Amino acid sequence: MSLKPARAYHPYAMLAPTLAVLVLFFLVPLGIAFRNSFFAWDLLTEPEPVGLGNYRALWASGELVAIASRTLGYSVVVVVASLALGLGLALALNREGRLYAFVRGAVFSAYVVSWVAVALLWLWLLDPQAGLVARVTKGLGFTPVDWLGNPSVVLFTLAGVTVWKITGYAMVIFLAGLQDVPRSVLEAAALDGAGPWQRFRRIVWPLLRPTATFVGTTGLILSFQAFDIVRVMTQGGPVRSSTIFVYAIYEQVFVNMRVGRASALTVVFFLLLVGLTGAQWFLWRKSSEGRVAT
Amino acid sequence: MNGTRTSSRRAFALGLGALFATACERPSRPRGEVAFWFSYGGNNRKVLLELVERFHREQTAVRVVPTFQGDYFEGLVKLRTGLFVGAPPTLTHVVGEVVPYLAEAGVLERLDGVGADVTADLEPSLAQRGTFEGGEREPLVALPFNRSTPIAFFNRPLFEQLGLVPPTTWEELRDTARRGASTTALQRWGFECPIDWWFWMALVGQAGGRLVEGGRLTLGGEAGVRALELWQTMVHDDRTMRPPPGRDFNAWEASNGDFLAGRAAMIWTSTAFVKYLEDNASFAVGAAPLPGDVRRAVPTGGTFFVMPKGLPAHERDAGLAFLRWMMQPEQASEWARRTGYMPVSMRGRQALEDEGFFRAHPNFRVAVEQLAVADTWPWSPELFRVQREAVQPRLEAAVAERRSARAVLAEALAAVEAR
Numbered sequence: 001m002s003l004k005p006a007r008a009y010h011p012y013a014m015l016a017p018t019l020a021v022l023v024l025f026f027l028v029p030l031g032i033a034f035r036n037s038f039f040a041w042d043l044l045t046e047p048e049p050v051g052l053g054n055y056r057a058l059w060a061s062g063e064l065v066a067i068a069s070r071t072l073g074y075s076v077v078v079v080v081a082s083l084a085l086g087l088g089l090a091l092a093l094n095r096e097g098r099l100y101a102f103v104r105g106a107v108f109s110a111y112v113v114s115w116v117a118v119a120l121l122w123l124w125l126l127d128p129q130a131g132l133v134a135r136v137t138k139g140l141g142f143t144p145v146d147w148l149g150n151p152s153v154v155l156f157t158l159a160g161v162t163v164w165k166i167t168g169y170a171m172v173i174f175l176a177g178l179q180d181v182p183r184s185v186l187e188a189a190a191l192d193g194a195g196p197w198q199r200f201r202r203i204v205w206p207l208l209r210p211t212a213t214f215v216g217t218t219g220l221i222l223s224f225q226a227f228d229i230v231r232v233m234t235q236g237g238p239v240r241s242s243t244i245f246v247y248a249i250y251e252q253v254f255v256n257m258r259v260g261r262a263s264a265l266t267v268v269f270f271l272l273l274v275g276l277t278g279a280q281w282f283l284w285r286k287s288s289e290g291r292v293a294t
Numbered sequence: 295m296n297g298t299r300t301s302s303r304r305a306f307a308l309g310l311g312a313l314f315a316t317a318c319e320r321p322s323r324p325r326g327e328v329a330f331w332f333s334y335g336g337n338n339r340k341v342l343l344e345l346v347e348r349f350h351r352e353q354t355a356v357r358v359v360p361t362f363q364g365d366y367f368e369g370l371v372k373l374r375t376g377l378f379v380g381a382p383p384t385l386t387h388v389v390g391e392v393v394p395y396l397a398e399a400g401v402l403e404r405l406d407g408v409g410a411d412v413t414a415d416l417e418p419s420l421a422q423r424g425t426f427e428g429g430e431r432e433p434l435v436a437l438p439f440n441r442s443t444p445i446a447f448f449n450r451p452l453f454e455q456l457g458l459v460p461p462t463t464w465e466e467l468r469d470t471a472r473r474g475a476s477t478t479a480l481q482r483w484g485f486e487c488p489i490d491w492w493f494w495m496a497l498v499g500q501a502g503g504r505l506v507e508g509g510r511l512t513l514g515g516e517a518g519v520r521a522l523e524l525w526q527t528m529v530h531d532d533r534t535m536r537p538p539p540g541r542d543f544n545a546w547e548a549s550n551g552d553f554l555a556g557r558a559a560m561i562w563t564s565t566a567f568v569k570y571l572e573d574n575a576s577f578a579v580g581a582a583p584l585p586g587d588v589r590r591a592v593p594t595g596g597t598f599f600v601m602p603k604g605l606p607a608h609e610r611d612a613g614l615a616f617l618r619w620m621m622q623p624e625q626a627s628e629w630a631r632r633t634g635y636m637p638v639s640m641r642g643r644q645a646l647e648d649e650g651f652f653r654a655h656p657n658f659r660v661a662v663e664q665l666a667v668a669d670t671w672p673w674s675p676e677l678f679r680v681q682r683e684a685v686q687p688r689l690e691a692a693v694a695e696r697r698s699a700r701a702v703l704a705e706a707l708a709a710v711e712a713r
Contacts, residue, residue, distance in 0.1 A: 042374070043371075043374040043375060043377070043378050044374050044377060044378070044396070044399045044401060045399050129481055129552075129557055130555065130557075148539055149539045151694065151695070234539075234540070235540055235541035235542065235544055236541065237539070237540065237541050237690060238539065238690060238694050239690055239691045239694050239695060240687065240691075253371065254367060254368060254371050255367060255682055256679075256682055256683050257370075257371070257374070257678075257682075
C-alpha cells in the first residue's frame with residue numbers, strides 16, 4: 001500500500017478545514033489584537049494610534065510586572081501541586097478492587113464539574129463567617145483565616161481550589177502512563193533487591209517523564225487561562241491581589257473599556273505562554289537526550 | 295469535468311461570500327419591533343417583563359423584545375459592540391456616569407420626541423436636567439428609569455433591643471456601629487458598606503466637598519480625604535465596620551447577605567433593595583436617610599434609558615412610543631412600588647402619596663425625601679473614567695491596606711491627568 005497521495009493537493013485539502021478554523025479563530029484574532037495594541041480605542045470613537053503607548057502605560061504603572069508575577073506564582077503552585085498530588089494518587093490508587101475504583105472515580109469527579117459550580121461551592125465553604133471551613137477552624141479553637149479577603153492569602157486559595165479541581169485529571173493521565181511501565185522490569189528489579197523507592201526512582205519516574213511533561217504543560221496552559229474562578233470568587237481582589245492575566249484582559253475591555261491595553265496584555269500573555277511552553281519542551285528534550293546518552 | 299469542478303468551486307465561494315455578507319449586515323427589525331437590552335435580575339427583571347407584557351396588552355402597534363445583557367457594565371460593553379458593528383438595540387439603559395461619555399461620543403439619539411408633557415412631568419432631580427450640572431443645556435439624550443440614592447437599612451428589632459436610633463451625624467454613625475457590633479458566638483458587625491465610589495461620593499458630599507470644584511477636578515479635596523479616613527477608622531480602629539469582599543455588585547450582594555443573615559446591624563446600600571430586603575429578612579427592616587457631617591448629601595444613582603443614533607425612523611418612533619408609555623405616572627409608580635426605585639414621574643409620586651402607599655410603607659419614602667439633598671454630577675465625558683479607573687480601584691486599597699487617604703487620592707488625581 002502506497003502512502004503517496006493520488007494528487008499533490010490532497011493533503012492540503014484534508015488539512016484545509018482545520019487550518020481554516022485555526023486561521024479564522026486564532027491567527028486572525030491574534031493579528032487583530034496585535035494591531036489593536038498600538039491604538040487607544042474604546043470601541044466608540046475612532047481608534048487613535050499611540051505606538052507603544054499601551055505597552056509603556058502597562059509597564060510604567062507596574063501593572064504588567066504585577067500581573068505576570070501573580071500569574072506565574074499561581075501557575076507554579078497549580079502545576080507543582082497538581083503534578084505531585086496527581087502522581088501520588090495515581091501510585092496509591094493503581095490497584096485493582098472496587099474501593100480503589102470508587103476513590104479514583106471520586107477524585108476525578110471534581111474535574112468534570114464546571115468551574116462556576118466549583119467556585120460557588122468553595123465560596124460557600126470558605127466564607128469567613130458562615131463557611132464550613134471557618135466553623136471547623138473555630139470549633140478547633142483556632143482563629144479562622146479570611147481565605148478570600150486577605151490579599152496575601154487569596155492567590156494561594158485560588159490555586160488550592162484549582163488544584164482540587166484538576167488533580168483528578170493529572171491522576172488519570174498518570175494512571176494511563178503507569179500502564180506502560182512493564183511489570184516484568186519492575187519484578188526483575190524487585191528480585192535484584194531494589195526497594196519501592198529505588199524502583200520508582202530508577203524505573204517508574206524515568207518512564208513517566210513524558211507523561212509528567214504532558215501533565216505539566218497542560219496544567220501550565222490551564223492555569224494561565226484561569227478566569228471563571230477569579231470572576232466568581234474574587235473579581236480580581238482584594239486590592240487586585242488575584243488579578244491574573246485573563247481576568248486583567250477582561251477587566252481592561254469590560255470594565256475600563258480600553259481595547260488597546262487589553263490587546264497589549266493579550267500579546268504579552270501570548271508571548272509569555274509560548275516562551276514558557278517552549279522552555280518546558282526544550283528542558284524535556286534536553287533531559288531525554290541526556291538520558292539516552294548515558 | 296474540469297469545468298464542472300471550477301464552477302462548483304465558484305459556487306461554493308459565492309455561497310460563502312453571501313453567507314458572510316448576510317452575517318455582517320445590520321439586522322433589519324420588523325416594523326414596530328423594539329429591541330430592548332436590559333440589565334436586571336431577580337424581582338426587578340420580573341417587574342420589568344410584566345410591564346412589557348402589559349404594554350403589549352394595551353396596544354398592538356409596537357412589540358418590545360427585552361433581552362438580558364448581564365450587569366450594567368457588561369451591558370455597556372455589549373452596547374458599544376453593537377454600535378461598532380452597526381447592530382445596536384433600539385433601547386437600552388445605562389448608569390448615569392456613562393451618559394455624558396456616550397453623549398459626547400455622538401452616539402445617542404435625542405429623545406425630545408417622547409413628548410413635552412412627559413419631560414415636564416419628570417422629577418427634576420432624577421431627570422437629565424437635574425442629575426447633571428448643566429444637564430438642561432445639553433440635548434435631551436437620557437430619560438430616567440430606575441433611579442436611586444443610597445440609604446441606610448437597619449435591623450429594627452435589634453436596634454430597639456439595644457436602644458439605638460438611626461444615626462444622623464458621622465459621630466453617631468461610629469457610636470451606633472460600636473454599639474450594634476457583637477463579638478459573641480456569631481460575629482455581628484455594627485456597620486457594613488461596599489467600598490464603592492457611590493458611597494464614597496456620599497461621604498465626600500457630607501464632608502462638604504464636590505468632585506469638581508471651581509471647574510477643576512479635585513475629588514473633593516479635604517472632604518475626599520476625610521471621607522476615606524472615616525472608613526479607615528471604622529474598619530481598623532473601631533473594628534465595627536466590615537468592608538464586604540468582592541468588587542462592584544458582588545460587594546453589594548455580600549452586604550445584603552450579611553444584613554439578612556443578621557451579621558450586620560446596619561448597612562448602606564441602594565434604595566433599589568427596599569423591596570428585596572423587606573421580602574427576604576426574617577426581621578423587620580428599617581430604612582433611614584444617610585447621616586450628615588458638615589451637611590447632608592447623597593449622590594443619585596441608577597440608570598437612564600438611551601437610544602442609539604441612526605436607527606430607521608420607524609424603529610426610533612416605536613422606541614419612543616414605548617418610552618413614552620414607561621414614563622407615564624401609572625408605570626412610574628408601579629415600578630417604584632414594586633421595586634424600591636424612586637418614581638421618576640411627579641404625578642406618579644403624587645399618586646403613591648395620595649393612595650397612602652408611603653404611609654403604609656415608610657421605607658420607600660426615605661430615598662424620595664432624601665432627593666432634597668441630592669448632589670449633581672458634572673456633565674463630563676471623563677466622569678466614567680474617573681470613576682472606573684482612577685478612584686474605584688484605589689478606594690479598596692486605601693481601606694484594606696490603610697494607605698494614606700491623602701496619598702491615594704493624589705495618586706488618583708495624577709492618574710486622571712496622565713491618561
